[in-house]
Amino acid sequence: MPITDPSLPVLDISASSVELTRQLCDIESVSGNERGIADAIEAALAGLTHLQVTRDGDALVARTSLGRDRRVAIAGHIDTVPVNANLPVREEDGFLIGRGTADMKGGVAVALKLAVELTDPVVDVTWIFYDHEEVESDLNGLGRLARNHPDLLEADFAILGEPTKALIEGGCNGTARAEIRLRGVRAHSARSWVGHNAIHDAAPVLAILAAYRPAEIEVDGLVYREGLNAVGIAGGVAGNVIPDEAVVTMNYRFAPSRSGEDAVAHLREVFAGYEVVITDLAEGARPGLDAPVAQSFLAAVGGVPSPKYGWTDVARFSALGIPAVNYGPGDPLKAHADDERVPMAEILECERGLRAWLSAR
Amino acid sequence: MPITDPSLPVLDISASSVELTRQLCDIESVSGNERGIADAIEAALAGLTHLQVTRDGDALVARTSLGRDRRVAIAGHIDTVPVNANLPVREEDGFLIGRGTADMKGGVAVALKLAVELTDPVVDVTWIFYDHEEVESDLNGLGRLARNHPDLLEADFAILGEPTKALIEGGCNGTARAEIRLRGVRAHSARSWVGHNAIHDAAPVLAILAAYRPAEIEVDGLVYREGLNAVGIAGGVAGNVIPDEAVVTMNYRFAPSRSGEDAVAHLREVFAGYEVVITDLAEGARPGLDAPVAQSFLAAVGGVPSPKYGWTDVARFSALGIPAVNYGPGDPLKAHADDERVPMAEILECERGLRAWLSAR
Numbered sequence: 001m002p003i004t005d006p007s008l009p010v011l012d013i014s015a016s017s018v019e020l021t022r023q024l025c026d027i028e029s030v031s032g033n034e035r036g037i038a039d040a041i042e043a044a045l046a047g048l049t050h051l052q053v054t055r056d057g058d059a060l061v062a063r064t065s066l067g068r069d070r071r072v073a074i075a076g077h078i079d080t081v082p083v084n085a086n087l088p089v090r091e092e093d094g095f096l097i098g099r100g101t102a103d104m105k106g107g108v109a110v111a112l113k114l115a116v117e118l119t120d121p122v123v124d125v126t127w128i129f130y131d132h133e134e135v136e137s138d139l140n141g142l143g144r145l146a147r148n149h150p151d152l153l154e155a156d157f158a159i160l161g162e163p164t165k166a167l168i169e170g171g172c173n174g175t176a177r178a179e180i181r182l183r184g185v186r187a188h189s190a191r192s193w194v195g196h197n198a199i200h201d202a203a204p205v206l207a208i209l210a211a212y213r214p215a216e217i218e219v220d221g222l223v224y225r226e227g228l229n230a231v232g233i234a235g236g237v238a239g240n241v242i243p244d245e246a247v248v249t250m251n252y253r254f255a256p257s258r259s260g261e262d263a264v265a266h267l268r269e270v271f272a273g274y275e276v277v278i279t280d281l282a283e284g285a286r287p288g289l290d291a292p293v294a295q296s297f298l299a300a301v302g303g304v305p306s307p308k309y310g311w312t313d314v315a316r317f318s319a320l321g322i323p324a325v326n327y328g329p330g331d332p333l334k335a336h337a338d339d340e341r342v343p344m345a346e347i348l349e350c351e352r353g354l355r356a357w358l359s360a361r
Numbered sequence: 362m363p364i365t366d367p368s369l370p371v372l373d374i375s376a377s378s379v380e381l382t383r384q385l386c387d388i389e390s391v392s393g394n395e396r397g398i399a400d401a402i403e404a405a406l407a408g409l410t411h412l413q414v415t416r417d418g419d420a421l422v423a424r425t426s427l428g429r430d431r432r433v434a435i436a437g438h439i440d441t442v443p444v445n446a447n448l449p450v451r452e453e454d455g456f457l458i459g460r461g462t463a464d465m466k467g468g469v470a471v472a473l474k475l476a477v478e479l480t481d482p483v484v485d486v487t488w489i490f491y492d493h494e495e496v497e498s499d500l501n502g503l504g505r506l507a508r509n510h511p512d513l514l515e516a517d518f519a520i521l522g523e524p525t526k527a528l529i530e531g532g533c534n535g536t537a538r539a540e541i542r543l544r545g546v547r548a549h550s551a552r553s554w555v556g557h558n559a560i561h562d563a564a565p566v567l568a569i570l571a572a573y574r575p576a577e578i579e580v581d582g583l584v585y586r587e588g589l590n591a592v593g594i595a596g597g598v599a600g601n602v603i604p605d606e607a608v609v610t611m612n613y614r615f616a617p618s619r620s621g622e623d624a625v626a627h628l629r630e631v632f633a634g635y636e637v638v639i640t641d642l643a644e645g646a647r648p649g650l651d652a653p654v655a656q657s658f659l660a661a662v663g664g665v666p667s668p669k670y671g672w673t674d675v676a677r678f679s680a681l682g683i684p685a686v687n688y689g690p691g692d693p694l695k696a697h698a699d700d701e702r703v704p705m706a707e708i709l710e711c712e713r714g715l716r717a718w719l720s721a722r
Contacts, residue, residue: 175601188694189592190614192614193586202594204568214553227552231600233560233597236591239641243592311551
C-alpha cells in the first residue's frame with residue numbers, strides 16, 4: 001500500500017546512507033510520534049518484490065524469503081528522546097549533528113538502504129524498524145512485535161544498530177534495581193534516645209556497597225564487568241527530628257551468564273539480613289559469538305568484539321533464544337546529549353561491513 | 362493608654378487562670394498576627410499603678426519598681442503555630458484542648474493573672490509577653506527586646522513559662538546543625554568504574570554517627586544528655602547514574618557548659634578529615650540553680666528540678682548573663698500537636714507555685 005499523500009516526507013533511498021541519516025533525523029520522531037517516519041519507511045519499502053512487509057502500529061518488519069539455511073534479524077528503533085533545539089541536522093567537521101544522529105538513525109539509515117538494495121543476500125534477513133524504545137519498557141515496539149508476531153522475529157542471530165562506534169559489542173549486562181528501607185522510630189532530636197535513627201542504620205548498607213568488588217565474568221569469550229552501586233539515598237523529616245525512615249536505592253549490573261533469579265539471589269546474599277525489594281529487573285544477553293553465523297559476521301566486519309555493558313534491546317532477542325550483538329555508528333556517550341552527533345565515516349563503515357557480509361559468496 | 366475600641370477582645374482578669382487560658386487561646390495569634398492578643402494584654406495591664414508598662418511592637422514589658430534587692434523576669438510568648446481546626450478551645454476530662462493551650466498560653470495566663478494581682482511581690486518582677494517565638498530566630502520578640510531595650514530585661518533570674526508539666530527544668534542544651542557534603546564523579550551506572558560514587562563515601566560518616574556515644578554532662582547540679590544525629594541524607598541523580606554528590610545533615614545537641622565554639626570544635630574533631638559546614642548554631646543555657654534566688658524558687662515550688670533538653674528562649678536570658686529555668690503547665694510533647702492540650706490542674710499548680718514564692722515573707 002504505497003503512500004500517495006504528497007504532504008508526507010519522502011525518503012530518497014538512492015542517496016548515500018549519510019544523506020539518508022540526515023533525512024530520517026529531520027523527520028522528528030520523539031517516542032509516541034513515530035507515525036510520520038514509519039509511514040516514510042513503509043513507503044520506501046513498498047513494492048519491493050524481495051521483501052514481505054508487515055506493519056504493527058508504527059513498527060515495520062520486512063523479510064526476505066529466499067530459503068537460506070540461516071536467518072538474521074537486523075533491527076533499529078526509529079524513535080528519539082525529545083528534541084532540544086537540535087534539529088534540523090547540521091554537518092560539521094565530518095559529523096552529522098542533531099537529535100537522533102547517534103541514537104540511532106545512522107543505524108536505521110544503513111539498515112533501510114541495505115534492505116532496499118540487497119535483493120539477494122547470502123542469509124535470509126528480517127529487517128525490523130520499531131517504535132517506543134526510549135520510553136517505558138512495556139511500550140517498547142520490539143517487545144510488542146514479540147508478543148503479537150513471535151513468528152516474524154524468528155532468527156538464528158540478531159544485530160541491533162545501536163551506537164557502538166562501528167565496532168561489534170556482544171550481548172549486554174543485565175540490570176536490577178533494588179531498595180533497602182531502614183526503619184527507625186521518630187523523636188525530637190533534643191531527646192534522641194527516645195527514638196531510633198533510621199539514617200544511622202544505613203551505615204552498614206553503604207559500607208557493604210563501598211567495599212563491594214564487582215566481578216568480571218567471561219561469557220562466550222567476552223569479559224563482562226559488573227557493577228553494584230547506590231544510585232539514590234533519602235531520609236530525614238526535619239532539622240529537629242530523628243528520622244524514622246531511610247531508603248537506599250541501588251543498581252546492580254550483572255553479567256549475561258546470570259539469570260535474573262541468580263542476580264536477585266546474589267543481591268539477597270550480599271545484603272543478608274536486610275529486606276531487599278526488587279523494583280526493576282531485566283536480564284542481559286549472551287553475545288553468542290561462537291555460533292558460525294556470528295563468526296562469519298565478525299570476519300566480514302573485522303576488529304575485536306567487546307562486551308556491551310549497558311542494557312539494550314539485544315536482551316529481548318536473547319530472551320527469545322537468539323544471540324545478538326550491537327553494531328552501529330556513533331558514540332553511545334553522545335546518545336541523548338544535546339550535542340548528539342555521529343561521524344559520517346562510521347555510517348559508511350557500518351554500511352560497508354554489513355553489505356560485505358550479506359553479499360559475500 | 363487603655364484600649365476603648367469595643368470590638369476588641371477583652372480579658373476577664375478576675376476569672377481563674379484556667380478560664381484566662383481559654384480566653385487567651387480563643388484570641389487567635391499565629392505568629393505575625395499577635396496584635397489583637399497584645400492589645401488585650403495591654404488593656405488588662407493598663408492603669409495598674411504597681412506596673413510600668415512598655416510596648417515594643419507586639420511585645421509588652423510590665424515592671425514593678427519596689428526597690429527589692431532582687432529582680433526576676435517572668436516571660437512567655439503570646440504567639441502560636443498555625444491553627445489546624447483546633448480552636449475554639451474545648452474542655453474534656455480535665456484538659457483544655459486546642460491550639461496554644463500547652464504552648465504556651467497556660468503559662469501566659471498564670472503570668473498575666475499574677476502580674477495584675479501581685480501588687481507587692483517579695484522580689485521586683487519584670488513580666489514579659491512577647492511575639493514571634495514560633496518562627497525564624499531573627500524575628501523573635503524577646504531577641505528584639507534585648508536589642509531595643511536591654512535595660513528592661515535586666516534581672517538576677519528568669520523563668521520562662523514554656524510547658525514542663527509544672528516542674529522546674531533548668532537551662533537548656535545548645536543546638537548546632539551541620540552538613541557534610543561528599544563529592545564524586547558522575548557516570549552511567551552501566552560503566553560505574555568511570556565515575557566515583559559519592560553516596561558510598563557517606564558510609565564512614567554514617568558509621569561515625571552510628572558509633573557516637575553522646576556525653577552526659579553535669580552543669581550546676583543537673584545532668585545534660587547530649588545527642589548527635591543525622592537528621593537528613595540526600596543523594597542520587599537517576600536510577601542509572603553514579604551520583605556525584607551526597608549530603609548528610611546532622612544536629613548536635615550540646616550541654617550548656619559548652620560554648621558554641623566548643624561545640625563546633627567538637628564536631629570538627631569527630632569528623633576529622635571532612636569539611637563540616639555549620640548551618641545553624643545556638644548556645645544552650647546554664648540552669649543557674651545554685652543562686653540564692655533560684656534556691657528560694659525551688660523551695661517554694663517543690664519537686665526535683667531536671668535539665669531541659671530542647672532549646673528554648675531561656676538561652677536568650679543566659680546570653681544576657683541571667684540564669685533561667687523553664688516552668689509552665691502542659692506536656693512539651695503536646696506542643697504543636699493537633700490535639701494540643703493542657704491539664705487544667707497544672708495551670709493552677711503553676712499559679713500556686715509562683716504565687717507562693719512571690720508572696721512568701
